[in-house]
Amino acid sequence: MIKTTCTRLCLLAACLGGGPNAIAQERPVAFTNAELLPISGPPIAPGTVIVAGGTIAAIGPTATTPIPPNAETIDCTGRVIMPGLVDTHSHVGGGWGGDASGPIQPDVRILDSINVRDSGFRKARAGGLTTLNIMPGSGHLLSGQTIYAKLRKASTIDDVSIRDAAGKPLGGMKMANGTNSQKDAPFPGTRSKSAALVRQKFLKAHDYRRKVAEAKGDAAKLPDRDLEMEGLLDVLDGRVVVHHHCHRADDIMTVLRLRDEFGFKVVLHHVSEAWKVADQLAKAQAPCSVIVVDSPGGKIEAMDLSLATGAMLEKAGAPVAIHTDDPVTDSRLFLRTAGLAVRAGMSREKALEALTLAGAKMLELDARIGSLAVGKDADLVVLSGDPLSVRTKVLETWVEGEKVFDRDDPEDRLFAVGGYGAGRDQKAHACCTDERLSETK
Amino acid sequence: MRPYRPILWFALIAIAVTADVRVPAAEAPPLVAVYGDVVHTMAGPPIEKGVVVIDGGKITLVGSALDIPVPPAARVVRGKVVTPGLIDAHTAVGLTGYLNQDQDQDQLDKGEPIQPELRAIDSYNPRERLIEWVRGFGITTIHTGHAPGALVSGQTMVVKTVGETVDDAVIVPAAMVAVTLGDDARPGDEKKSPGTRSKAVAMLRGEFVKTQDYLRKLDLGDPEKRPDRDLRREIFADVLRGKLPLLVTVNRATDIDAALRIAKEFGIKIVLDSAAEAYLAADSIKAAGVPVIIHPSMRRGGTGETENISFETPATLHAKGISVAMQSGFEGYVPKTRVALFEAAIAAANGLTTEQALATITSDAAAILGVADRVGSLRPGLDGDVAVFDGDPFEYTSHCTAVVIDGRIVSEEPR
Numbered sequence: 001m002i003k004t005t006c007t008r009l010c011l012l013a014a015c016l017g018g019g020p021n022a023i024a025q026e027r028p029v030a031f032t033n034a035e036l037l038p039i040s041g042p043p044i045a046p047g048t049v050i051v052a053g054g055t056i057a058a059i060g061p062t063a064t065t066p067i068p069p070n071a072e073t074i075d076c077t078g079r080v081i082m083p084g085l086v087d088t089h090s091h092v093g094g095g096w097g098g099d100a101s102g103p104i105q106p107d108v109r110i111l112d113s114i115n116v117r118d119s120g121f122r123k124a125r126a127g128g129l130t131t132l133n134i135m136p137g138s139g140h141l142l143s144g145q146t147i148y149a150k151l152r153k154a155s156t157i158d159d160v161s162i163r164d165a166a167g168k169p170l171g172g173m174k175m176a177n178g179t180n181s182q183k184d185a186p187f188p189g190t191r192s193k194s195a196a197l198v199r200q201k202f203l204k205a206h207d208y209r210r211k212v213a214e215a216k217g218d219a220a221k222l223p224d225r226d227l228e229m230e231g232l233l234d235v236l237d238g239r240v241v242v243h244h245h246c247h248r249a250d251d252i253m254t255v256l257r258l259r260d261e262f263g264f265k266v267v268l269h270h271v272s273e274a275w276k277v278a279d280q281l282a283k284a285q286a287p288c289s290v291i292v293v294d295s296p297g298g299k300i301e302a303m304d305l306s307l308a309t310g311a312m313l314e315k316a317g318a319p320v321a322i323h324t325d326d327p328v329t330d331s332r333l334f335l336r337t338a339g340l341a342v343r344a345g346m347s348r349e350k351a352l353e354a355l356t357l358a359g360a361k362m363l364e365l366d367a368r369i370g371s372l373a374v375g376k377d378a379d380l381v382v383l384s385g386d387p388l389s390v391r392t393k394v395l396e397t398w399v400e401g402e403k404v405f406d407r408d409d410p411e412d413r414l415f416a417v418g419g420y421g422a423g424r425d426q427k428a429h430a431c432c433t434d435e436r437l438s439e440t441k
Numbered sequence: 442m443r444p445y446r447p448i449l450w451f452a453l454i455a456i457a458v459t460a461d462v463r464v465p466a467a468e469a470p471p472l473v474a475v476y477g478d479v480v481h482t483m484a485g486p487p488i489e490k491g492v493v494v495i496d497g498g499k500i501t502l503v504g505s506a507l508d509i510p511v512p513p514a515a516r517v518v519r520g521k522v523v524t525p526g527l528i529d530a531h532t533a534v535g536l537t538g539y540l541n542q543d544q545d546q547d548q549l550d551k552g553e554p555i556q557p558e559l560r561a562i563d564s565y566n567p568r569e570r571l572i573e574w575v576r577g578f579g580i581t582t583i584h585t586g587h588a589p590g591a592l593v594s595g596q597t598m599v600v601k602t603v604g605e606t607v608d609d610a611v612i613v614p615a616a617m618v619a620v621t622l623g624d625d626a627r628p629g630d631e632k633k634s635p636g637t638r639s640k641a642v643a644m645l646r647g648e649f650v651k652t653q654d655y656l657r658k659l660d661l662g663d664p665e666k667r668p669d670r671d672l673r674r675e676i677f678a679d680v681l682r683g684k685l686p687l688l689v690t691v692n693r694a695t696d697i698d699a700a701l702r703i704a705k706e707f708g709i710k711i712v713l714d715s716a717a718e719a720y721l722a723a724d725s726i727k728a729a730g731v732p733v734i735i736h737p738s739m740r741r742g743g744t745g746e747t748e749n750i751s752f753e754t755p756a757t758l759h760a761k762g763i764s765v766a767m768q769s770g771f772e773g774y775v776p777k778t779r780v781a782l783f784e785a786a787i788a789a790a791n792g793l794t795t796e797q798a799l800a801t802i803t804s805d806a807a808a809i810l811g812v813a814d815r816v817g818s819l820r821p822g823l824d825g826d827v828a829v830f831d832g833d834p835f836e837y838t839s840h841c842t843a844v845v846i847d848g849r850i851v852s853e854e855p856r
Contacts (some may be wrong), residue, residue, distance in 0.1 A: 295780065297776070300540055300541075327741050328741065416754050422749055
């Protein structure tokens with residue numbers, strides 16, 4: 001029995017690391033009689049969602065949605081099911097990007113430093129999160145490449161990475177302005193210097209691109225490969241989205257100015273003072289990923305931070321997502337941040353969208369995640385009730401048709417509520433380890 | 442029940458309709474009647490359709506709105522849920538400010554490891570914006586002062602979240618002496634003590650032994666042999682005399698045990714603070730009769746010594762019969778403060794009933810801070826401090842719709 005399970009798990013693990021459309025799920029699962037919050041459409045209650053092959057096969061009213069004969073049925077009476085939460089800004093996994101050598105380091109990838117056994121991953125699953133944009137910090141103008149991760153059970157970073165059709169791990173580019181990235185030279189000392197350094201670097205990337213184009217594939221004429229330039233060209237050519245830390249209204253406008261000059265795609269993160277320029281952000285249709293914290297202050301740039309930022313951006317018509325910035329807010333309480341946004345005037349619908357589909361769009365992953373829709377990845381959260389109630393519990397989290405968190409499992413529960421050992425890295429998976437041990441005997 | 446005083450009420454109309462936060466303290470507070478669909482008095486079961494009448498800044502009547510007629514001329518406040526003004530059982534707000542710059546950070550001096558003589562009243566800024574911030578969520582009383590981060594960082598105090606000066610705000614000018622055990626007691630310089638847990642305890646015991654000698658000399662009665670006045674000794678003497686408790690910030694169970702050991706050795710009162718691993722030491726804490734002001738469960742990271750915090754600690758300790766309160770704690774970055782209401786909400790969602798969780802930021806908090814005769818419940822004779830909500834106070838989407846302190850309506854902006 002153990003042997004069989006192990007073999008099966010090993011196969012699953014092999015699949016997980018195998019490619020862009022990792023399929024782990026063997027048997028369809030039907031969640032029936034739930035209140036479904038598809039996000040991309042009105043609630044369905046009682047509703048059924050059927051997942052097969054790691055994706056959503058069907059969704060509709062329970063009365064009219066047939067269940068495949070071989071499916072495992074889970075009665076979700078009294079429960080609420082919504083898409084897995086998408087966190088556009090997380091720091092779980094203890095990864096670091098650029099070092100102190102310079103302010104702009106587009107060659108550095110955070111995927112090279114993440115510990116996938118970090119307890120933060122388990123806590124994130126306990127919070128209902130299924131997709132993260134894991135970023136390096138904001139202490140640089142450009143601190144490196146981010147990674148888009150699925151919270152699959154994992155042994156290596158490859159197990160969690162989200163890949164494109166060619167198998168390349170997807171991610172964005174982290175940038176920052178304002179005070180966090182200002183320090184002694186070679187870092188900038190002022191805001192104007194910050195912008196100038198970034199502009200100069202992008203101009204250099206323009207030159208590099210021109211040289212590559214002029215070489216027309218002639219190996220003798222091609223410039224030497226340059227990882228920094230290649231990173232910046234991914235940005236300039238629109239293959240990679242910039243995720244830009246900014247707080248003050250003028251810093252926000254500076255990002256838009258640079259975006260317009262160089263034509264890169266950008267998501268504005270934190271945006272403490274976005275409410276001061278909400279109309280401009282709406283006009284620019286600039287995606288804003290908002291942080292919701294318990295009080296203003298903590299640094300001068302956050303002195304005018306408001307719980308109503310999401311509400312004011314929504315009213316102005318700008319795209320809004322919410323993020324954790326874990327550890328600034330705890331991934332296990334991600335739903336809470338939407339609750340506080342609603343407290344300050346955001347609509348329920350937009351607040352729930354801000355945790356899911358809006359974030360998926362900002363990561364350009366909305367074709368795969370962010371809503372309960374046929375064909376999308378089977379990433380979902382089973383809740384004990386209203387997602388915006390403090391008393392609601394995340395009961396289960398599913399990624400691509402596999403249950404990755406179960407509140408009834410004592411070990412999972414430890415990470416959900418805390419307690420002795422909850423700060424430690426997760427244990428090694430039983431998968432393969434047992435077999436390897438038995439082979440060595 | 443007090444008799445009506447219609448003449449006085451009539452005279453108060455003018456004041457009532459123009460009541461303002463900035464009314465000088467000398468002016469008499471208006472007559473206020475606060476109605477709630479539910480009134481949690483914390484002095485008995487909740488009252489359906491209840492009313493709290495406040496006159497001259499003090500609560501005069503609490504009961505069913507059916508039994509108590511609307512007092513003529515009263516300023517009326519209505520809401521779904523009425524609670525006592527909330528108490529944040531431990532914060533550093535007012536000594537720490539929201540800018541987080543040198544000029545507004547007075548919660549910790551690391552020049553020396555032991556400085557019980559540092560008074561909170563000498564650093565408190567009653568106009569600090571964070572005070573207004575937490576007040577908007579119904580917090581009317583805070584236990585604030587010197588922060589964790591030195592073996593003995595200074596004194597704490599209890600204040601109301603109003604006032605133009607510390608004297609306006611203060612209830613208890615010297616409430617406790619802040620002690621930290623564990624990693625945070627280290628000064629961060631390897632050459633300075635305490636560098637280890639054992640050294641920290643030895644230093645603290647040394648102070649009390651020295652203070653015992655100081656007291657012995659004081660008692661000799663011979664003016665010639667009386668020791669010189671010494672601010673440090675005087676404060677520690679008050680600790681030994683049982684007048685001032687130690688507020689001991691600890692997280693590891695090892696440090697909780699050490700705190701209990703010191704309390705027993707010198708027969709002093711202590712309150713455990715933060716206490717991330719208190720669930721491991723619950724039996725000893727219960728046996729020692731020591732209350733716990735539990736860490737903010739949402740505190741950043743939960744790393745290092747707080748890696749084992751649990752959302753369920755309030756429920757676990759309460760079930761053991763340990764007196765518990767919740768706190769906003771100290772934050773060194775964004776957000777610059779947490780909100781005790783939100784922390785109690787996490788407790789309410791993780792094992793405590795609504796009443797029990799409310800007690801952690803009202804009646805039980807008041808008892809632990811020694812101010813239950815002033816605040817923390819709705820009873821005649823207590824301060825007229827009330828918080829009003831448009832729904833379950835613990836729900837994220839509810840709002841605090843009115844705050845009354847000493848009979849003055851200080852906020853009606855929903856938050």
